[in-house]
Amino acid sequence: MASQQFEPPSGTRDFLAGALRTREAVFARVRQVFERYGFEPLQTPAFERLETLTGKYGDEGDKLIFKILRRGDHEATGEADLALRYDMTVPLARVVASYGSQLPTPYKRFAMGPVWRADRPGKGRFREFAQCDVDVVGSVSPLADAEVVCALTDALDAAGVRDYRVLVNSRQALTGLLESYGVPVDLGGGVLITLDKLDKLSPEKVVAELVDARSLTPGIAEALVGDLTAADAVERMQIRLKGSEAGRAGLEEVGRLLELAAPKVGDDRIAFTPSLVRGLDYYTGVIFEVVAEGMPGSIASGGRYDGLIAALGGPDVPACGGSLGVERIIGLLGDDQSDAHRTDVAVTVIAEDTGSEVMDFAARLRDAGLRTEVYLAASRKLAKQLKWAADRRARFALIYGASDKEAGMITVRDMDTGEQAQVPTHELAAHLTERCAPSR
Amino acid sequence: MASQQFEPPSGTRDFLAGALRTREAVFARVRQVFERYGFEPLQTPAFERLETLTGKYGDEGDKLIFKILRRGDHEATGEADLALRYDMTVPLARVVASYGSQLPTPYKRFAMGPVWRADRPGKGRFREFAQCDVDVVGSVSPLADAEVVCALTDALDAAGVRDYRVLVNSRQALTGLLESYGVPVDLGGGVLITLDKLDKLSPEKVVAELVDARSLTPGIAEALVGDLTAADAVERMQIRLKGSEAGRAGLEEVGRLLELAAPKVGDDRIAFTPSLVRGLDYYTGVIFEVVAEGMPGSIASGGRYDGLIAALGGPDVPACGGSLGVERIIGLLGDDQSDAHRTDVAVTVIAEDTGSEVMDFAARLRDAGLRTEVYLAASRKLAKQLKWAADRRARFALIYGASDKEAGMITVRDMDTGEQAQVPTHELAAHLTERCAPSR
Numbered sequence: 001m002a003s004q005q006f007e008p009p010s011g012t013r014d015f016l017a018g019a020l021r022t023r024e025a026v027f028a029r030v031r032q033v034f035e036r037y038g039f040e041p042l043q044t045p046a047f048e049r050l051e052t053l054t055g056k057y058g059d060e061g062d063k064l065i066f067k068i069l070r071r072g073d074h075e076a077t078g079e080a081d082l083a084l085r086y087d088m089t090v091p092l093a094r095v096v097a098s099y100g101s102q103l104p105t106p107y108k109r110f111a112m113g114p115v116w117r118a119d120r121p122g123k124g125r126f127r128e129f130a131q132c133d134v135d136v137v138g139s140v141s142p143l144a145d146a147e148v149v150c151a152l153t154d155a156l157d158a159a160g161v162r163d164y165r166v167l168v169n170s171r172q173a174l175t176g177l178l179e180s181y182g183v184p185v186d187l188g189g190g191v192l193i194t195l196d197k198l199d200k201l202s203p204e205k206v207v208a209e210l211v212d213a214r215s216l217t218p219g220i221a222e223a224l225v226g227d228l229t230a231a232d233a234v235e236r237m238q239i240r241l242k243g244s245e246a247g248r249a250g251l252e253e254v255g256r257l258l259e260l261a262a263p264k265v266g267d268d269r270i271a272f273t274p275s276l277v278r279g280l281d282y283y284t285g286v287i288f289e290v291v292a293e294g295m296p297g298s299i300a301s302g303g304r305y306d307g308l309i310a311a312l313g314g315p316d317v318p319a320c321g322g323s324l325g326v327e328r329i330i331g332l333l334g335d336d337q338s339d340a341h342r343t344d345v346a347v348t349v350i351a352e353d354t355g356s357e358v359m360d361f362a363a364r365l366r367d368a369g370l371r372t373e374v375y376l377a378a379s380r381k382l383a384k385q386l387k388w389a390a391d392r393r394a395r396f397a398l399i400y401g402a403s404d405k406e407a408g409m410i411t412v413r414d415m416d417t418g419e420q421a422q423v424p425t426h427e428l429a430a431h432l433t434e435r436c437a438p439s440r
Numbered sequence: 441m442a443s444q445q446f447e448p449p450s451g452t453r454d455f456l457a458g459a460l461r462t463r464e465a466v467f468a469r470v471r472q473v474f475e476r477y478g479f480e481p482l483q484t485p486a487f488e489r490l491e492t493l494t495g496k497y498g499d500e501g502d503k504l505i506f507k508i509l510r511r512g513d514h515e516a517t518g519e520a521d522l523a524l525r526y527d528m529t530v531p532l533a534r535v536v537a538s539y540g541s542q543l544p545t546p547y548k549r550f551a552m553g554p555v556w557r558a559d560r561p562g563k564g565r566f567r568e569f570a571q572c573d574v575d576v577v578g579s580v581s582p583l584a585d586a587e588v589v590c591a592l593t594d595a596l597d598a599a600g601v602r603d604y605r606v607l608v609n610s611r612q613a614l615t616g617l618l619e620s621y622g623v624p625v626d627l628g629g630g631v632l633i634t635l636d637k638l639d640k641l642s643p644e645k646v647v648a649e650l651v652d653a654r655s656l657t658p659g660i661a662e663a664l665v666g667d668l669t670a671a672d673a674v675e676r677m678q679i680r681l682k683g684s685e686a687g688r689a690g691l692e693e694v695g696r697l698l699e700l701a702a703p704k705v706g707d708d709r710i711a712f713t714p715s716l717v718r719g720l721d722y723y724t725g726v727i728f729e730v731v732a733e734g735m736p737g738s739i740a741s742g743g744r745y746d747g748l749i750a751a752l753g754g755p756d757v758p759a760c761g762g763s764l765g766v767e768r769i770i771g772l773l774g775d776d777q778s779d780a781h782r783t784d785v786a787v788t789v790i791a792e793d794t795g796s797e798v799m800d801f802a803a804r805l806r807d808a809g810l811r812t813e814v815y816l817a818a819s820r821k822l823a824k825q826l827k828w829a830a831d832r833r834a835r836f837a838l839i840y841g842a843s844d845k846e847a848g849m850i851t852v853r854d855m856d857t858g859e860q861a862q863v864p865t866h867e868l869a870a871h872l873t874e875r876c877a878p879s880r
């Protein structure tokens with residue numbers, strides 16, 4: 001049988017202890033931050049009714065939905081009625097629609113867990129991957145936007161990400177930008193999609209694409225790209241945007257977010273970025289992305305999306321939120337090799353008839369909170385059992401031979417130094433609790 | 441639109457904060473116990489290749505597998521190539537086959553997470569539900585069986601379940617039992633399935649089913665059921681089982697488990713139970729079930745299944761393990777209403793222009809570890825904002841009016857007593873950290 005058959009399905013991963021602990025440590029730290037901000041956890045099912053999901057992610061998104069075949073007699077139809085969760089936002093809209101008045105107002109929730117997309121698997125791109133979202137549903141206050149940005153950047157700090165920058169813009173500012181350069185309204189969407197590539201393509205290539213693919217006149221394209229990539233782009237844009245109503249409203253939105261969030265995030269880590277677009281067209285207010293040195297793309301992003309909950313089938317409520325690129329962050333960390341998960345005590349089993357005593361020692365040590373493992377393999381050789389204790393990265397090994405037993409003692413071996421001490425069995429738990437304490 | 445469309449799919453549940461916290465607290469406590477025993481966490485994908493799962497759960501089980509439709513051009517075939525995880529054991533077998541030598545020997549792992557079965561939903565029966573398994577792969581030692589039993593009962597203790605009893609039997613004892621009463625070998629499997637109903641049906645009904653459905657002679661059926669339900673059933677069975685080789689081996693297995701596990705579990709909470717069958721025919725050694733007062737069925741169960749990993753596609757290694765009926769345990773607990781998740785501080789926003797100060801107060805309190813929420817709705821009325829603070833179950837509310845601002849002070853309202861105190865803004869974090877500390 002090919003070994004491939006034992007691998008997890010394409011685009012998915014098995015997490016053994018070390019990798020899983022790294023993931024869970026990141027989730028725990030992020031979660032603690034979200035809770036401190038008063039966001040509440042929400043967990044929805046892995047799958048939703050198919051009709052809840054279809055039509056919500058565009059044609060390209062719909063193709064990536066994992067659909068679940070109907071069951072029983074209906075299986076033969078080849079039809080699907082359920083589908084795996086594609087993101088955390090559509091389930092949020094359904095929950096807001098379903099539980100309405102039972103939820104706090106505004107409803108501040110976080111969601112952490114896997115989502116599934118039938119994307120072509122690749123380096124760092126998975127079909128099962130974790131999302132980590134915070135959203136505020138039911139508030140138009142700029143404080144809500146600021147809270148989302150601060151919660152996400154606080155979470156990045158907690159996860160150990162340094163040297164990041166928060167790029168801020170607004171949909172209204174983008175509308176004002178297009179107006180100001182005389183971009184025809186019907187070309188606006190395409191122009192923004194191309195402008196979004198300014199962080200990846202050269203200005204010349206962006207101009208070329210604006211002209212060739214977006215039907216913009218060369219004059220407008222060059223002026224737009226020239227200003228956006230100038231050293232004083234922000235100043236140029238501020239002047240430009242002040243010339244239109246949408247532009248002024250956008251500048252005001254951005255200014256308010258900076259005023260509220262910058263003291264916490266740090267003035268040098270957050271800035272108005274007029275070229276920031278964000279592909280998704282459901283944003284209605286401020287938008288932001290967090291980028292970090294050495295990481296491609298963004299490690300967090302979000303914005304205000306006042307119409308989305310209604311568009312997804314929920315009630316017409318304002319909302320804003322953001323997402324942490326938690327897989328990217330975890331990808332930078334290695335397996336957890338910390339001492340936090342070392343075995344404290346490994347109990348060897350040398351003599352054939354000491355099983356009950358060994359279970360008793362282990363029980364007392366575990367009751368005292370020590371991570372304790374009992375030798376479960378067949379060998380009765382001490383050397384082999386001590387090798388096992390070393391493999392388990394045990395701090396201490398217990399050796400309980402016939403002579404120990406007679407004397408009512410047990411031998412405690414420090415696995416780091418090799419030193420051995422005899423301890424009365426009834427003092428074992430106290431002895432080891434004390435010796436394990438300083439390094440715990 | 442019907443409100444039903446916003447409910448989660450049939451047999452699944454949304455977990456809002458209170459219910460989710462209860463679940464997670466149980467998982468965390470159970471997990472801590474498993475870790476103390478040296479079991480390592482394992483997480484596998486939500487779905488497996490379809491062929492990994494089919495044929496592993498019997499015909500009835502196969503019908504309950506959620507199958508995932510092929511994607512893209514293959515969708516139209518109506519064929520499935522993936523399927524949602526049905527239990528934690530088949531993925532374990534795959535992982536053992538895949539990672540072999542990278543895993544510790546023996547491999548002691550726990551797995552906690554959802555599995556999916558297309559069962560008819562009903563009271564307490566879900567299509568998405570959590571499983572919580574511990575297994576030891578690669579050890580034939582009776583200590584391994586004892587560790588599994590102790591880890592599960594320790595976990596029950598930690599989850600707050602009291603008054604449980606561990607019923608112990610062995611497959612070999614059951615073989616000896618059938619031999620001893622002269623049950624024809626080919627009827628044995630069916631006879632055991634019927635005997636397994638002795639905890640639900642009257643002895644007369646079980647005798648009738650043994651005769652009618654299992655083709656046992658009335659004499660044998662009556663003798664068997666009579667002895668198994670007698671007040672001194674255990675003594676009768678011990679005498680019976682000593683008469684055959686399988687019976688003696690079974691008694692020895694059971695005796696060894698009791699000897700090793702009873703001191704930890706408690707002598708009065710674990711006992712040889714000759715009528716315990718366990719439906720699944722993959723068990724090869726000791727088997728056990730944990731039952732609790734007031735709970736139907738079992739709340740934990742398991743045993744030794746030396747051939748299963750190989751039968752599931754893994755290598756031929758001995759194994760034993762057990763499962764915690766975690767949904768049943770959680771079902772007995774209510775939503776988490778504990779003070780652990782109260783909001784510490786609710787910050788009101790009375791004046792229009794205090795957003796920056798409010799964000800600053802909140803940031804300092806959060807940095808000090810206090811759960812702090814900012815008023816995000818539109819009203820500027822203090823009464824309304826204090827009602828919000830009360831709804832959020834805040835310990836303290838902060839009020840920062842124009843006069844406070846002028847004096848460099850902030851008003852701290854104890855939400856339980858209504859008492860208010862003015863505190864210099866620069867002392868706010870220290871003041872509240874101290875006042876929140878005792879009850880935290």
